[in-house]
Amino acid sequence: MKTTNDQRLINNHYPNSKNELSKIVNDLYQNKQKMIILGGATKTEYGNPYSSVQNVFTSELNKVIDYNPSDLTVTVESGMKVESLMNLLSENNQYLGYILPNKKLSSIGGSTAYGYSGNYRFNDIHIRDSIIGIEAINYKGDFIKSGGQVVKNVSGYDLHKLYIGTQGIFGPIYSISFKVYPKPNYETQVIVGFRNYEDVINITKKYLPLNWNIPRLSIYSSSKPKRKLYELFCNISGTKNAVDYIKKSITEDIKLNNGNLEEVNNDINISSNLDDFGYDFNEEQLSIRILASKNSDFQHIVNYFEKCKFNFQFLINPAIGSISLLIENNDSILSYIDEIYEISQLNNYKIILDYSNISLRNRLRNKFKNNDNQSILNLTTLLKKNYDPQNLFSTGKIL
């Protein structure tokens, strides 16, 4: 561990083993140092790393701990980059079942702590479903094991669920075990343009309840010249017969709903710029995500989008019930935010601020407070007190 001569702890730490991570956390905690655990450090926007707290980087904890492809499970250290894990699985014709965004920069641990699984999902899988075990470190530096490397497990409490989507407030994750899936034999991506939103939403409303293997059914507000305003990105996967069957059905429905087939891609390893929507942005943009429930049409927000002359982009994933917005940080941004906030309140949507520069984040902080019920807040506060009695892990997050 790096320390200065007077033994005051320096700001950045790069543990390269499980035991070193444990020692750093224990030492920092004993010295009452606030700490942030950083994976790819992609969530710190333009103030990276933090200067006021101890930054514990997991980037050197990037090894595969256990992977037997025939078991369809894998365990890795939390600092491993998402892309490295995807490549490893791909070599064995397997995948996580979803594509975590920002895969080149994000770490597995960071993605777990953030709890967002992107807009491509096989079988409606979420990172909360696919993590089967976690080894974490508590405030004393002790290792805590929860779950395991088997796909069915009700042995004790699912303590690992504490660490998914909670942004590190209960302490660092050392390793994560995933349930993985065989890659489908075939995959086709169809991109269809629509002039009217009603037409495209008709298609999604028909196909979403069918639980056919359509891992991506997203609506994108296209800004490309000579393209229709609304683009439906539809990935179909499975055996060749299944893919052909679904594709034929969708193609017929496209015609009935005034759609225009723009692209067909039959590459099994299709990558899409939609995977990083809301992540591939510049300092003058704001990225937010609004959550409703499956099959939500977000009609009110689309109406607003048309009303304000398409001054932002959106990506709707009706299978999840989310809309991501990428808004230019111009003079109108606060009025956009006010209107979107109001629509969200009226429809009981929840808003998540994904990315912004720090000054904008500070201005908008109170806009993004969602109203959790009091019991949830009380229980979360109690958990925080029990698992982090001095409030040193990711202070200020979630609560």
Next chain:
Amino acid sequence: MDISQSLEKKIIDIVGKDFVFIDKQDMVVYESDGTHDKGMPDFVVLPGTTEEVSKLVVLANEFEIPIIARGSGTGLSGGAVPIHGGLVISLNRMNSIIDIDVNSSTATVEAGVINLEISNKASEYGLFYAPDPSSQQACSIGGNIAENSGGPHCLAYGVTTNHVLAIEVVLPDGEITWFGDLNKEMPGVDFRGLFIGSEGTFGICTKVVVKLLQKPQDVKTMMIAFSSIQDAANATTAIIGAGIIPAAIEMMDKTASDAAEEGTNAGIPKDSDTVLLIEIEGFESDINDQEKLISSVIYEFNPIDIKIAKNDQERDLFWKARKGVLGALGRIAPNYFLVDGTVPRTKLSAVLSEVSVLAKKYNLIVANVLHAGDGNLHPCIIFDQQIPGDTEKALKLGGDILKVCVDNGGVLSGEHGIGYEKRDYMPLLFSDTDLNNMKMLKNTFDPEGLFNPGKIFPVE
């Protein structure tokens, strides 16, 4: 008026006297679940609403008596057994299917609804609820929540937690709240996920919103007989390893399949040692491809017979044999102890060999029934509790089998929970630190420790 009478009067005030049992003969069916464990409750109450449950919880707090929530009592870990007495809150009266929302493919039901009834009702809309425990004709969705239940088709679809979006719960202080949301991406602590599988130790679930799935266009069910359990286990591993995930891969060894065949005449060949039941689902155009792929894999493992269900009746018969096998084992001896370990799929063959060696060592019959595709073993240790020493021997063998599972990278329970029965095996899997951190979670929800005491954690 003593404390007991005072409590009784207050309970009757909440639910009415018709829904309170205090006589031992009325409460005897509530002293156990599907295991041999027993504990007599002090009171059994059948509330009709969440508000009544809440009032009962407040009352139990006032009198500092244990609270044990109970569904249909089909559990197989002693989870609903009131080992310290107390107030059993039976949720059987809360059995309404409140709503089926076809647009969002969800059902909202009360906790006492029987698992299969959800699918029966949803089938009117071409939908079904995927988790299908073998006891699905009797077990309640609230019990499924408590144990995070599985079932044969969880291989493709996942277990209870993967299909429950939100739950209404009564917390240990009597407060009523909802955990979860119709969107699984919500930031913050996943209290829904923490609560599911917590075996009634965090509170009482009273309502549930579940996901429903569209019924598959076509289903094909294959029954494949092998001449050895190792061939069947290796065939299972090879199917999964080849990247094929059928809807279900179930296994029965000779003892189990002979008993099942005797009870059902499902057509299991007499000369087979082990059978696999494999179900595939999908489009009509797709399903034959899947069948060919599976057949090409299993031919490497010398199958002696392959039957494909010709129609729904034959398919139902195959499943009747599998799902009724535990009852059929009663033909061999009156009692069984069902082990529930899960191991990595590639360890199935090795673990089954060790189970066989242990059964010989203890001189007890073990019938192996497996959700093989998930690596979830159910060795059924068959014994007669009237024979002195047999129960103890069976329990000891069960412990040794669990140790084998853990030594092979597995866990103590795949779908039945730890409950009372397996609590003392927890240190096989978890360190003191792990257990203390789990206790901290328990204390966060239930600081007084009144909810289902004596479960999950080993006695100190």
